[in-house]
Amino acid sequence: MKKQHISDAVIRRLPRYYRYLDELHSRGIVRISSSMLGKRMGITASQIRQDLSCFGEFGQQGYGYNIMELRAEIGHILGVDEQNRLIIIGAGHLGHALLQNFDFAQAGFRLDTAFDVSEALIGTEVNGVAIRSMDELDGYCAAVRPAVAVLTVPKSAAQEIADRLAALGVSGLWNFTNVELSVAEHVFVENVHFADSLLTLSYRISKKSEAENES
Template sequence: MSKDTRISMAVVRRLPKYHRYLGELLRNDIDRISSKELSDRIGFTASQIRQDLNCFGDFGQQGYGYNVKELHNEISKILGLDKQYNTIIIGAGNIGQAVANYSSFEKYGFHLKAIFDKNPKLVGIKIRDIEIQDVDELSSYLDNNKVDIAIICVPRLHAQSVADILVSKGIKGIWNFAPTDLQVPDDVIIENVHLSESLMTLSYRLNERNLFED
C-alpha cells in the first residue's frame, strides 16, 4: 500500500462507532437500514457515512440501504476483528488490573496471555487465571511467545524503557496508557489512552464560556 491510499485517522476513528451501532441494531434484530436512518442514530450525516464506507468498498444499495449483518461483518474485517491477537500487559497497577479484568476484549479476538509487574507484592498473584510475572522475565517471555499487542500500564518514567524492550523484541502494536509520548520506529503502531488529557478536555469545555466572557 502506498502512503497515499492510507485512510485518514478521522475516518478510522469513526469505524469502531459504526461497528458498535451496527452491533446494537443486530441485537435488536434489525436486518437493514437506510443511510438516513443510520445517520439519525449515529449522529453523522448520511453523506458522511456514505463517504466513510466508500473508502473501503461498495456497501449498501440504492433504495435498499445497508444489510446490517453484512455491513457489521465487513467493518469487523476492516477493523481486523476477524483475527486473533495475543496481548500482554506490562504494569499491574490500577489501570493494568482494570484492563486485565476487561474480559469483553476477548470476544473481539484480543486474548490476554501474560501480565508483568516489578512489584514483588503483585508478582505471583493471579488475574483471570493469569499469574503476574516479574518484569525481568519480559524479554525472555517475548523470545519464546508470539505477542501481537503489548499494553503499557506502567508509570510515566518507566514507559519508554518498557517500550524499548518491546521494540527490540519485534512487537509492532502498543496500547499505551502511560501519560507520555513513546519514541518508537515508524513501523511500530502506538495507540495512546491519555486519561488525564481526556479529563482536562472536559474541564476546558466546562470553563470555555467563562474564558471568553472575562
C-alpha cells in the same frame, strides 16, 4: 479492495461504526439506512457512505445496510478476526481494571498474560490471567511473539519498557502512561490520554457557563 490513502479521521470513525452496529445487532435490528445510522451517530449519511466507500461497496440503494453483514465487514477491516496476541505490562490499578473489565476478545485480541515487577503480584492470577515477572518478558516474547503490549506502568518506566518491547518485536503499544513515546518506525503507538478527554469536557462546561453569564 481499493488502494488509497485513508485518512486518520476515517480510521477513527471505523470503531465507532463497529460499536453502533454491534449495539443495533444486539437489539435484534436487522437493517438500517445510512441516514438513520448517521442520525444516531451525529454524522451525515453522506459522510457514512463516503467513509465506507474507502473500503468497498456496502449496502444497497433504497434498502440500507444489513447490520450483521456490515458489522462483520468492518470487523474484518479492523482486524478483529485475526485474534492477535496481547500482553499487559503493569498490573497495578489500571492494569487490574483492564484485566477485570475489558473485553479483549471482542476487540479481536487474545489476552495472554500480564507482567509486573511487584513480588506480591507475580505468580497470582487476575480474572484467570497469570501475572509474570518482568524477568520473563524477553523469553516470553521470543516464544509467543505477542503483537501488542498494553503499557500501564509508571511514567518513569514507560520509555525504557517501550524500547525493550520494540526490540522484542512487538508491533503495537497501547499506551496509558501519558508519556509521548519515541519508538522505532515499525511500532504503532496508540495513546489513551485521559487528560485530553477531561479537558475537552472542561472546555464545554466553561463555554456553557460563559454563555449563561452573558445571557
